[in-house]
Structure formats: structure tokens, C-alpha cells
Amino acid sequence: MAAREPSQVHVAVVGGGIIGLVTALGLLKRNIPVKIYEQARSFREIGAGVAFTANALECMALLDPVIVDAVNAVATTNGEDKNNPNDYLRYHDGYNWDPNDIEGSDDKLLGLLHSGYKGFQGCHRANLLDELVKYIPSHAVEFGKRFTGYDDRGPTKGLLLHFLDGSTAEADIVIACDGIKSRVRQLILGADNPASHPHFSHKVAYRALIPMDRVLPVLGVFKSFNQHMHTGPRAHILHFPVAGGDFLNVVAFIREIEDWPLDDPNKVGNMTKPATREEVAAAFRGWGPTVCKIVDLLPDNIDKWAIFDTYDHPAPTFVQGRVCLAGDAAHASSPHHGAGAGIGVEDALALCTLLEKVATTISQDPQAEKGMIIETSLKIYDKVRPPRSQWLVKSSREVCDVYEWVYPDTLTDWDKCLAEITTRSHKLWYFDFDGMLKELHDSYENCLPSKSGGNNPSNGAQVKMGNNVIPVS
Ligand SMILES: Cc1cc2nc3c(=O)[nH]c(=O)nc-3n(C[C@H](O)[C@H](O)[C@H](O)COP(=O)(O)OP(=O)(O)OC[C@H]3O[C@@H](n4cnc5c(N)ncnc54)[C@H](O)[C@@H]3O)c2cc1C
Known part of the structure; x- marks a missing residue:
């Protein structure tokens, strides 16, 4: 200066x-x-x-x-039509489903929250x-x-x-x-x-950007281009489109009982650690088909982020x-x-x-x-x-x-x-x-x-x- x-x-x-x-x-x-x-x-x-x-x-x-x-x-505007944004955040039951009625019972919408005009745009x-x-x-x-x-x-x-x-x-x-x-x-x-x-919140996040051409055939147009929160017992998954709809941003949160010491030299970057899709799949085993499909879309190897905060x-x-x-x-x-x-x-x-x-x-x-x-x-x-x-x-x-x-x-x-x-x-x-x-x-x-x-x-x-x-x- x-x-x-x-x-x-x-x-x-x-x-x-x-x-x-x-x-x-x-x-x-x-x-x-x-x-x-x-x-x-x-x-x-x-x-x-x-x-x-x-x-x-x-x-x-x-x-x-x-x-x-x-x-x-x-x-990236939420919704399929960028000129007509869908300004709602969606909360779904990602857990309960009836195995005899896969089409009808999976991923029930629990509630909608209006975010205001373009109130939640992914970058x-x-x-x-x-x-x-x-x-x-x-x-x-x-x-x-x-x-x-x-x-x-x-x-x-x-x-x-x-x-x-x-x-x-x-x-x-x-x-x-x-x-x-x-x-x-x-x-x-x-x-x-x-x-x-900062201190460990005993939550970890698995984060991935998945190319939309892989996502669309699995989730369909509406789920792919609209923000969704899939709620459930002691875990949840959030996704929303980014990069003009070229990628789906997926974050899966689960509980981690063990502590996560910040000074452990074995932890890559201290707050992240390499993990696998299998690890995420094990945490969401038994959840509804939609959540399982989202987990299947994750790459084989994925970073696991320890969530620290000042709480x-x-x-x-x-x-x-x-x-x-x-x-x-x-x-x-x-x-x-x-x-x-x-x-x-x-x-x-x-x-x-x-x-x-x-x-x-x-x-x-x-x-x-x-x-x-x-x-x-x-x-x-x-x-x-x-x-x-x-x-x-x-x-x-x-x-x-x-x-x-x-x-x-x-x-x-x-x-x-x-x-x-x-x-x-x-x-x-x-x-x-x-x-x-x-x-x-x-x-x-x-x-x-x-x-x-x-x-x-x-x-x-x-x-x-x-x-x-x-x-x-
Ligand atoms: C999974 C996840 C999802 C999130 N999603 C959202 C979201 O959707 N919306 C939202 O608002 N927030 C979100 N956040 C929070 C958001 O990411 C952070 O609040 C934000 O990035 C913090 O920005 P920052 O500039 O304060 O710190 P940082 O982005 O950490 O930047 C710190 C900078 O300081 C530099 N630095 C560090 N130490 C030194 C030093 N000694 N000397 C010089 N430079 C130094 C670093 O290199 C870095 O460039 C999310 C966080 C997580 C973990």
C-alpha cells in the first residue's frame, strides 16, 4: 500500500x-x-x-x-423456465414410502416456502x-x-x-x-x-456437482431444475441447479458421532476428507427411492466436509x-x-x-x-x-x-x-x-x-x- x-x-x-x-x-x-x-x-x-x-x-x-x-x-434461476422462475423452496419427506406404491408414495411434498422473486438462485x-x-x-x-x-x-x-x-x-x-x-x-x-x-457440529456434508445430462434421465425435468430439500431422520439432502442448469449441486448431510480434531494430520485440509459414494449410500439405506437415486448419481469418490461453526x-x-x-x-x-x-x-x-x-x-x-x-x-x-x-x-x-x-x-x-x-x-x-x-x-x-x-x-x-x-x- x-x-x-x-x-x-x-x-x-x-x-x-x-x-x-x-x-x-x-x-x-x-x-x-x-x-x-x-x-x-x-x-x-x-x-x-x-x-x-x-x-x-x-x-x-x-x-x-x-x-x-x-x-x-x-x-441460475430456480425452475425450468428462466423467464418464469419458480420461487418456492420445497420440503419433501425423503424417508417414508410404501414399497407397494412406488409411483404414488415416494417423496411426498411436505411444504412450500415462497422465497420472494428470484429469492434463491444457485451460483x-x-x-x-x-x-x-x-x-x-x-x-x-x-x-x-x-x-x-x-x-x-x-x-x-x-x-x-x-x-x-x-x-x-x-x-x-x-x-x-x-x-x-x-x-x-x-x-x-x-x-x-x-x-x-471453530468447533465440530457433528454433521458432515458430502458435496458434488453432477452434470445435468446424467441427472435428467434419472430425476426428470422438474426435480432436476427445482430446488428440493429431502428431509428425514437425522439426515437430509439438498439439491439445486447451478451454472445455467449445466450441473446439479447436491449436498447430503449426515450425523457424525465421532469427534473431528482439527489438528489431525491425516485429515486432508483438516476439514475435508476423501470418502466414497458407498459411505453415503449406507447412511441413506432404507430411505425413499428418490433419495436413493440421488445418492446413486454421486461420483464414486467424493469429498466429505466436516461442518464446523462458532455455536x-x-x-x-x-x-x-x-x-x-x-x-x-x-x-x-x-x-x-x-x-x-x-x-x-x-x-x-x-x-x-x-x-x-x-x-x-x-x-x-x-x-x-x-x-x-x-x-x-x-x-x-x-x-x-x-x-x-x-x-x-x-x-x-x-x-x-x-x-x-x-x-x-x-x-x-x-x-x-x-x-x-x-x-x-x-x-x-x-x-x-x-x-x-x-x-x-x-x-x-x-x-x-x-x-x-x-x-x-x-x-x-x-x-x-x-x-x-x-x-x-
Ligand atoms: C456446505 C456449505 C454450503 C454453504 N452454502 C451457502 C449458501 O448457499 N449461501 C451462503 O450464503 N453461504 C453458504 N455457506 C457459507 C459460506 O460458504 C461461507 O460463509 C463463506 O464462503 C465465507 O466467506 P469468507 O470470505 O468469510 O471466508 P473464506 O471463503 O473462507 O475466505 C477466507 C480467505 O482468507 C484467506 N486467508 C485465510 N487465512 C489467511 C491469512 N492468514 N492471511 C491471508 N489470507 C488468509 C483464505 O485463503 C481465503 O481466501 C456454505 C458453507 C458450507 C460449508
Whole structure:
């Protein structure tokens, strides 16, 4: 990054996954200098599907409309006719069936949930990343930079970032988007703190992209091109089309009783392990013919993903001074709401909104204490974002139990199950982002040195935010 100018906020984003990229795009849109430091030699994503719900798409539009363009360029509409999307999520009984009535009894529809217009569109992750990267200028990224730590040289001098290759860089603020095994979370919370590390949810996911020409003769047109969730006892299978309908994204979730230690060197990538279709077939033996046909479509060799999250030990804070966590680094969730990335997009919008305000303040007032104002804005972020993102982590675990007929309040009462899924999904999708932006705005205005007199963060040890008084140092 070029020498830091006192009148600007120089942002370092650690990690170039989906959240690092959308955060950087939101900052660039606001003319805030940013550099992404990514440990890999290039941007990369896995060959699997990801879908975005309404809340994520709305926040993307506010970050920078090019992000929505990128999603639209690769998103696959749910339904056979892309001009006439089928905007319903479908929940089926994948387990019960009558062997004497195969045609009629298999795969009973239990409920439909309207997702809103194009409210659930599947994207091929690697394709999405390729589209997003088109909007990142080359000066805004450095590859091969594995972040290892930082020195805080005080509010005026900023932060000195250290990388594994021995190099350093300067920034006024670090936004850590370094994913579920975040190094920055360990630095903020302490390596011995259980909240510094993700924990196994005792679920594993088998993920595959299956060419549609193999799928269509087996599942037929409707099942192939429409999202389906096949529910059942202690397991479930989700599928939806991606890549313009060229592939079916299939994810089969099952329970794993044994623990999954993260440091076991025998586990490939620590969170994944090679597995076989036979292993999946054994878990779904006795389920209905439709589920068995889907399992038969899986490749002989398939990756098994351990689902880790932050449910057992949520981070008590996302912030230390001028360093903050966003996306999975802050609140990695199990994927059962299909919303881990989406909630990270909300983080990105909150941070870009606050930093735009900081940038305006310091450009208008050369005497303003930049470091202190950044710290104050991050305290606002740390108050506004954790309740919702940590709710997602908890609700995602619980909604999985609903799909798998073990949630105590719903069990196999499908009317109750659908009501539970609907309430939780609506809380997620119909996010009051205007309310979030107003809360950020009001809190920031309340803390501004020029407007809040006694709350001047540079004069005292605390700032007032809404009804709360928050210590600055
Ligand atoms: C089975 C499954 C299905 C899912 N489906 C959905 C879905 O449909 N919708 C949805 O919204 N979410 C979904 N999610 C969740 C979603 O995948 C994640 O929330 C999202 O990818 C997190 O993005 P991120 O940018 O925070 O982290 P990551 O994608 O993990 O990116 C982290 C980046 O940081 C880099 N990095 C790490 N450490 C360092 C370091 N020390 N220095 C420099 N760089 C570093 C990494 O190389 C990587 O590029 C799913 C998750 C799973 C497991």
C-alpha cells in the first residue's frame, strides 16, 4: 500500500474470499483506499454451489451494484423456465414410502416456502469469484501474503502488518475476512481461548456437482431444475441447479458421532476428507427411492466436509482497537439456512458505511484524531452486528434439527416444522437493513467530536452510543 495520507483511511482486508472481495468493492465504491492481502497465489474457490437470499442481494446492491451484476451473471434461476422462475423452496419427506406404491408414495411434498422473486438462485462458487474479481483493480490486491500478526503503533501511527514471507505493510485499519480458521480471531481473543477456534457440529456434508445430462434421465425435468430439500431422520439432502442448469449441486448431510480434531494430520485440509459414494449410500439405506437415486448419481469418490461453526463458543467481541473480524472469521455458521456468506455481506455493508463516515469526518477536519475515530466506529460495528450474526449460527443448528425431525418443538409435526422454518427464514431474508443503517448513522453522529461535546472520544475515556456508554480505551 502506498504511504498513508493523514486525510484518508487506508484499509487492509486480510483474505480474498467472498466477504473480503465484497468488502473491498464496497470500499472502492466509496473512494476509500484498500488493499486485499490473500495468502494464496491467486483468488480461488471450491467447485460447489452457493445461493444468496434476499437480504444478501439487497446489501450487495448498497455496497456496489456491480456485485449484484456479478451474481446475476452466474446465478441460475430456480425452475425450468428462466423467464418464469419458480420461487418456492420445497420440503419433501425423503424417508417414508410404501414399497407397494412406488409411483404414488415416494417423496411426498411436505411444504412450500415462497422465497420472494428470484429469492434463491444457485451460483457456481468459482464462476462467481471470477466475476467479482473482474471489478478488483490489480493495485488493490497482493497475493502470497499470509498474515501472521500486527503491531499497533498507536492511534496516530497506525498498524504495521506482518506476513509469513517476512514482509510488512501499513494500514489504518485491518478488516479480517480470513475465514473460519481466522488467524486474526486468534490474535484478538488469544490462542488458548476456545472462541478463537471453530468447533465440530457433528454433521458432515458430502458435496458434488453432477452434470445435468446424467441427472435428467434419472430425476426428470422438474426435480432436476427445482430446488428440493429431502428431509428425514437425522439426515437430509439438498439439491439445486447451478451454472445455467449445466450441473446439479447436491449436498447430503449426515450425523457424525465421532469427534473431528482439527489438528489431525491425516485429515486432508483438516476439514475435508476423501470418502466414497458407498459411505453415503449406507447412511441413506432404507430411505425413499428418490433419495436413493440421488445418492446413486454421486461420483464414486467424493469429498466429505466436516461442518464446523462458532455455536459452542461464540466470539465475545469482533473487534480489538482498529482490527475487526467479518464474515466467517467473526461468526462461522453451519450452512443449514444457506446464509453464512449472506450474513457476511451484511457485515461488509456495515463496515463500509461506517468507514465512509470516518473518511468524511477526517477529510473535513484535519485535526480529527483518525485512529480514535476508527476505534469508535468499530465499537459501533461490534455493538450492531453480533446479535444478528450469532443468532444465525444458533438458528442454523436448530433449523437442521427441524429438517431432521429431531427439533423438540416440532419433531414430525410438519405443520409446526414449516411454521418454524418460515419464521426463521423470514427473519433472515426480510432484514431491516434500513434499520441497521440508521442505527449505525445515529450511533456515529452521537459519537462525533463536533456534535457530541462531552462525548468527544478524543477528550474522554468513553463515548455514548444510543443509550449505552462505551469505553474507548
Ligand atoms: C456446505 C456449505 C454450503 C454453504 N452454502 C451457502 C449458501 O448457499 N449461501 C451462503 O450464503 N453461504 C453458504 N455457506 C457459507 C459460506 O460458504 C461461507 O460463509 C463463506 O464462503 C465465507 O466467506 P469468507 O470470505 O468469510 O471466508 P473464506 O471463503 O473462507 O475466505 C477466507 C480467505 O482468507 C484467506 N486467508 C485465510 N487465512 C489467511 C491469512 N492468514 N492471511 C491471508 N489470507 C488468509 C483464505 O485463503 C481465503 O481466501 C456454505 C458453507 C458450507 C460449508
